[in-house]
Amino acid sequence: xxxxxxxxxxxxxxxxxxxxxxxxxxxxxxxxxxxxxxxxxxxxxxxxxxxxxxxxxxxxxxxxxxxxxxxxxxx
Numbered sequence: 001x002x003x004x005x006x007x008x009x010x011x012x013x014x015x016x017x018x019x020x021x022x023x024x025x026x027x028x029x030x031x032x033x034x035x036x037x038x039x040x041x042x043x044x045x046x047x048x049x050x051x052x053x054x055x056x057x058x059x060x061x062x063x064x065x066x067x068x069x070x071x072x073x074x075x
Contacts, residue, residue, distance in 0.1 A: 009036055013035060013043065014046050015044065018044045
């Protein structure tokens, strides 16, 4: 995965800030996890999230999915 794609993923890390208890993920204040070599605190259960992505973002999301699929099939 190239640095540009990592930066894209990191920009869409889902920090647990607005879950709101009963309507949220239930793990507030979230967990600490490492995503693509970078540590993040207070992550929601959905570590990376995309809302209303444009065509460019969809292309990057598809690249990430392809990389993930290749990784899963090689394990």
